[in-house]
Amino acid sequence: MKYKLTILFSALVVLGLVLTACGPKPEPAPAPAPEETEAPAATEAPVAEAVEPAKEIVFFNWSEYIDPEIYTLFEDETGIKVVEDNFSSNEEMLAKLQGGATGYALIVPSDYTVSIMKDEGMLAKLDHANIPNLGNLAEQFQNVPYDPGNEYCVPYQWGTTGIGYLDSEVDEPTSWAVFFDPDPTAPYYGRMTMLDDAREAFAAALVYLGYDINTTDEAQLEEAKELLIKAKAALAGYDSDIFEDLIASGENLMAHGWNGDFLVAQEENENVAYTIPQEGGVVWVDNVCIPISATPEQKAAGEMFIDFLLRPDIGAMLSDYNWYATPNAAAEANLDEEFLNDPAVYPPAEVLAKLQYIEPVGEAEAIYQRLWDEVKSAPTP
Numbered sequence: 001m002k003y004k005l006t007i008l009f010s011a012l013v014v015l016g017l018v019l020t021a022c023g024p025k026p027e028p029a030p031a032p033a034p035e036e037t038e039a040p041a042a043t044e045a046p047v048a049e050a051v052e053p054a055k056e057i058v059f060f061n062w063s064e065y066i067d068p069e070i071y072t073l074f075e076d077e078t079g080i081k082v083v084e085d086n087f088s089s090n091e092e093m094l095a096k097l098q099g100g101a102t103g104y105a106l107i108v109p110s111d112y113t114v115s116i117m118k119d120e121g122m123l124a125k126l127d128h129a130n131i132p133n134l135g136n137l138a139e140q141f142q143n144v145p146y147d148p149g150n151e152y153c154v155p156y157q158w159g160t161t162g163i164g165y166l167d168s169e170v171d172e173p174t175s176w177a178v179f180f181d182p183d184p185t186a187p188y189y190g191r192m193t194m195l196d197d198a199r200e201a202f203a204a205a206l207v208y209l210g211y212d213i214n215t216t217d218e219a220q221l222e223e224a225k226e227l228l229i230k231a232k233a234a235l236a237g238y239d240s241d242i243f244e245d246l247i248a249s250g251e252n253l254m255a256h257g258w259n260g261d262f263l264v265a266q267e268e269n270e271n272v273a274y275t276i277p278q279e280g281g282v283v284w285v286d287n288v289c290i291p292i293s294a295t296p297e298q299k300a301a302g303e304m305f306i307d308f309l310l311r312p313d314i315g316a317m318l319s320d321y322n323w324y325a326t327p328n329a330a331a332e333a334n335l336d337e338e339f340l341n342d343p344a345v346y347p348p349a350e351v352l353a354k355l356q357y358i359e360p361v362g363e364a365e366a367i368y369q370r371l372w373d374e375v376k377s378a379p380t381p
């Protein structure tokens with residue numbers, strides 16, 4: 001996995017810097033003799049303008065991804081009200097901001113989308129002086145390859161993409177074949193959904209075909225497109241918001257989706273289960289960032305909220321609510337052993353080895369989007 005190698009590389013670079021710091025140091029240059037002149041006027045040193053944080057900010061987030069009680073606690077402590085707006089895919093959020101939407105103080109792009117937004121100059125650099133809790137992040141999240149040193153973003157939660165199912169009605173799906181080579185007589189036929197998300201849907205088809213989920217080979221992408229069109233016959237539809245609820249209610253029996261959402265749905269129906277098929281799946285890190293369009297006041301309040309999220313108790317509240325793994329090492333002391341040992345939340349090494357990150361594919365991004373539009377507009381076979 002490219003990101004794992006990059007993390008290892010970053011660790012080696014850090015180690016190198018530490019070792020260099022331990023080596024012989026050059027003699028410090030002698031301090032210049034003070035000149036006997038008049039003391040400089042008090043106005044000479046530039047004084048940073050203190051920015052008054054906004055009294056209300058808008059947080060553009062995935063749906064059902066934060067305990068609303070966190071907003072109440074933050075407002076009680078700071079007087080700042082957080083209003084939430086939602087999106088269902090990275091591409092939806094990106095298109096809205098590229099289209100000129102303003103007013104957002106905070107957004108939550110996934111790893112590959114952080115890279116795209118950085119390249120397009122769409123993110124503001126974080127002022128670490130306003131985020132003293134940054135050190136609560138686990139070490140590997142302080143140096144993620146798409147944003148070394150958390151220059152622009154702070155990891156929010158991480159998770160995986162696989163298959164959720166109702167285990168009282170169907171056997172555990174061990175292969176993506178349930179979508180791409182479905183049995184028309186199976187109870188799940190016609191009672192399944194796939195994520196309404198170009199990169200995620202193509203990742204499922206590409207991993208089933210044994211291809212890299214970030215391929216830019218057009219022949220492979222065409223093959224994946226044909227497979228996604230074929231799968232439509234077995235689908236009830238595409239959905240990224242309520243796929244887990246449709247399993248919990250028994251309306252659907254299988255869904256392509258994100259682990260935490262299925263795990264939360266177990267509270268409604270204990271028969272909801274989650275698995276990663278033998279071919280593998282996707283691993284991702286979502287991040288809280290500030291769009292470049294935020295005003296200085298919105299940015300100041302946004303940084304206060306990021307710092308609040310990084311508190312150990314608030315980090316734990318986040319995972320208790322959305323059942324996703326936390327990048328906040330300090331929050332772990334506040335989380336149950338049951339959660340920390342749940343393999344559906346923290347996959348064991350042999351499962352992690354089968355997961356891939358979605359990565360930016362440059363100009364091929366448009367090819368994925370065009371082929372996805374073709375999949376969605378194709379008649380059901």
Ligand code: SPD
Nearest residue numbers: 062063064065110258284
């Ligand atoms: N209900 C919140 C789900 C957040 C999922 N974000 C993951 C995106 C990975 N492509």
